Structures are given as structure tokens and as C-alpha cells.
Amino acid sequence: MVNRRLRAILVICGGVCIHLTLGTIYTFGNMSPYITSYMRKYNVEKNLQYTDSVWIFACSGMGQGASMFLGGVLEKKIGPRLATLLGSLFMSLGVFLSYFTVKYSFPLLVLTYGLMIGLGIGVAYAVPMACAMRWLPDRRGLVNGFVVAGFGGGAFIFDQVQTAFINPKNQKVGDDKFFHQSDVLDKVPDCFLLLGGCYVAMQLLGCLLLSNPPQSESLQNVNSPVERRPILSSDENSPESSSDTDQDVSIVSPDVEVERTLSPGEMLQTREFYILWFILLLNGQGVLFISTLYKAYGVTFINDDVFLALVGSFAAVFNAMGRIMWGYLADKTSFKVAMVLLNGTFTILILTLGLTKLVGKGLFFVWVCLIFLTFSGNFSLMPTATSKSFGQAHYVINYGLVFTSQVVTGPIGAILPSQLQSSIGWYGLFFMVASFSFMSLLLTLLFKVKNSKGKDI
Numbered sequence: 001m002v003n004r005r006l007r008a009i010l011v012i013c014g015g016v017c018i019h020l021t022l023g024t025i026y027t028f029g030n031m032s033p034y035i036t037s038y039m040r041k042y043n044v045e046k047n048l049q050y051t052d053s054v055w056i057f058a059c060s061g062m063g064q065g066a067s068m069f070l071g072g073v074l075e076k077k078i079g080p081r082l083a084t085l086l087g088s089l090f091m092s093l094g095v096f097l098s099y100f101t102v103k104y105s106f107p108l109l110v111l112t113y114g115l116m117i118g119l120g121i122g123v124a125y126a127v128p129m130a131c132a133m134r135w136l137p138d139r140r141g142l143v144n145g146f147v148v149a150g151f152g153g154g155a156f157i158f159d160q161v162q163t164a165f166i167n168p169k170n171q172k173v174g175d176d177k178f179f180h181q182s183d184v185l186d187k188v189p190d191c192f193l194l195l196g197g198c199y200v201a202m203q204l205l206g207c208l209l210l211s212n213p214p215q216s217e218s219l220q221n222v223n224s225p226v227e228r229r230p231i232l233s234s235d236e237n238s239p240e241s242s243s244d245t246d247q248d249v250s251i252v253s254p255d256v257e258v259e260r261t262l263s264p265g266e267m268l269q270t271r272e273f274y275i276l277w278f279i280l281l282l283n284g285q286g287v288l289f290i291s292t293l294y295k296a297y298g299v300t301f302i303n304d305d306v307f308l309a310l311v312g313s314f315a316a317v318f319n320a321m322g323r324i325m326w327g328y329l330a331d332k333t334s335f336k337v338a339m340v341l342l343n344g345t346f347t348i349l350i351l352t353l354g355l356t357k358l359v360g361k362g363l364f365f366v367w368v369c370l371i372f373l374t375f376s377g378n379f380s381l382m383p384t385a386t387s388k389s390f391g392q393a394h395y396v397i398n399y400g401l402v403f404t405s406q407v408v409t410g411p412i413g414a415i416l417p418s419q420l421q422s423s424i425g426w427y428g429l430f431f432m433v434a435s436f437s438f439m440s441l442l443l444t445l446l447f448k449v450k451n452s453k454g455k456d457i
Helices: 002-041 050-078 080-104 106-135 137-166 188-209 215-223 271-298 305-332 335-351 355-359 361-375 378-390 395-402 405-444
Strands: none
Touching: 002 050, 002 080, 002 106, 002 137, 002 188, 002 271, 002 305, 050 080, 050 106, 050 271, 050 395, 050 405, 080 106, 080 188, 106 137, 106 378, 106 395, 137 188, 137 305, 137 378, 271 305, 271 335, 271 361, 271 378, 271 395, 271 405, 305 335, 305 361, 305 378, 335 361, 335 378, 335 405, 355 361, 378 395
């Protein structure tokens, strides 16, 4: 038992280590002023705006959404270590190649620092979570929370690394809110090499710690009779709700919580899949917006680069803590309760973000941290809901299909700010993002999957 617990802890630690590197996607908000200013100063893209650079982050989300299911396919064929390693190293390759592309072309930078990173993250993202849940199947919300806490916390480390390397003297932006100092901007390409090297070292270590439970335990966890009993659902046409299902039904104790196991094809026939898909689509708008533009909004009234990097780092800590907190809340209550609370809180925080400009940078610090604490719950609640709704056996592929919503989120989240910011301003953008979150709240109320005890999952 002690050995099993130790191995489970090592798997979780490996997943956290890997996710710390994958989660540096959230450092884009910190890097955006440096990248945008560099490309303007050296005439790579002389009219580039912060809202245009959102395309980099948007394409990373699109890549992640398009490739996450592939991680599940690869894991079944080559195992969790190699599948995670391939995705991780492809992500790091995108970072290394950005050393060249940032010097020559914004579209190429979108390809390397956006799409390539997203594709690599997608392949590597869910596999460590699946490994950890196989070791501790009765604590899936909490386990997911811990692993993806690494994803949320990566920016805490690397926001500081980026700013300390590029702008150690805390030089200020100009009146146009862009950097112009050569001794700052000349370091931008080299920063990609530094980051890529750090990522590869951490990814190799994390992959070495990944493993599935022994085959007998894995089969017991995934294919146990309790997973073949029907689950109560509002979708009467779902494969599992039919009374003449040809699946084996085992007699189990009424005290045992049971759940269904659906293949990807069966999952696509359920209403619950599409509800989860659209919830993630709508909430992804807020995640993309605040992750990429919090610093761009901050520089409109805060001329302190080190402080803004500190905001990003502490926001990453709250991002990490929030994933654990929301996962624990879902275990104690339900996905539905947790998601309604998340969306309601996020809506209020975004609507009131404009007040920070009136009060000052102290309130801005608090508000950004609270927003990251809130939206982070999407990435522990959604995988937990997928696992509990459709079973563990095909979890990686099933969650990858849910995450394809980000292929749509990306272009919407990039086009709207760039096209509307000049006409509706920051406050208009805040209202727009809040409306997406409120629509997601209403959609969550329609989610009605229950376990064998008649309780919401």
C-alpha cells in the first residue's frame, strides 16, 4: 500500500512537472508587450497592435483543441511516457523556432509560437491526468486539480524569468505604450532559446515519472463491472439510457457509485457532450481574453513593467490554486454546482474590472488574481465532468473531443477584440466577455447527468 501511494505521488509529480512547462502558454500575456514592441521597432510588422498579437495565443488554443484527442490515440499505441514526450518536445520545438520567426514574420511567429505550441500541448495535456486518475480513481476531481495546477502555475515561474532576462532594469514603455529601448528588445529572440531549454529539461524529468498502474489494477479500475451499469441521464436517446442495452450489467451494492462507459462514438450521440462542448467554447472566450490582454489593459494606467510581471506571476499562483479548489468543490458537491458558481463569479469580476483603473494598481492586482482563480476551474471541472459522465476507459480521447471547442474559440476570441476594441473600448470588451460567461451559466443549468444514487455528477 505504501509503495502504491508513493508511485501515485510520483505520477502526480511527473504530471505537475510536465504541466508547468505546458502552462507557460499563460506567459503570453507577459511576453506580448515585448514581442509586439520588438516587431514594431525592427519593422517586422511595424503597425502590429496588442489586440492583433492575440492571434498567437488564439492559434495555440486552436492547435490544442485540434490535437488533444490524438494524445489518447498515441497513448493506446505507444504508452503514456512516449505519447507525452512527443507532444512536449514538439511544443518546445515551437519555442526554439520562434527565435528565428520573431525576426522575420508575424505569420510565421503565429505558426511557431502559436500553432506548434498548441499542437504539442494538446497531445501531451490529458495523458498525465489520465495516468494519475488511474492510480486514484476515487479522487478524480482532486487529482485533476493537482496536475493541472502545474499548468496554471507555470507562468508564476516563467513570467519572472522572462522579465528578469528581457527587462531587468524595469525600463518603462513610451507614451504610445510600447517599448522602444534596444537593450530591452534585442533580448527577445534569445529569450525563446532560454525558455525552450528549461522546458525540455523539465519535460524529460516529468515523462520519466509517468506510469500506469500494474495491468491487473488498471483493468480493475477501468473495466470494473460498476462502470458497465447505466447512468441516469436526461438524454433518453443516449446509448446507455436504452432499456434493451446489450451491455453486461453487474449486481453491485447500492452503496457503490457506478458510472457508464461510453466510446467516443457513443458519447457523440448524447446531449451532455454538446452541453460540455459549448460551455467550454463560451468560457474559453474569457480565458483567452484575460490571459492575453490583462497586461495590455494594465499598461493603460500602470507604467511599471516589473509590477505587471509580478501581477502575472501571482495570477499564475491563483490559477494553480483555483484548479485544486474547484476540483475539490466538484468532488464535494457536483460539477453543476461548481460550474454555476464559477460562471457567476467570473461574470461579476469581468464586469467590474474597469473599476481598477479608477482605484489604482493595488485593486488591479487583486482583481486579476481573482479572475485567474475563477476561470482556472474550467480545466479541472471539465475533465472531471467528462470522466464521470462518459467513463474512464476512453477518457483521453473523449476529453480531446470536448476540447475541440477551442478550435472555434480561438478565431472568435482573436477577431472580436481586434475588430471591436477601437469602437467599443475596454469597457465594451469587458461586457462582451461577461455576456459569454453568463450564457455559459444558463447552459450549465441544462446539464442533468446523475450517478446511480440519483445525485448530480
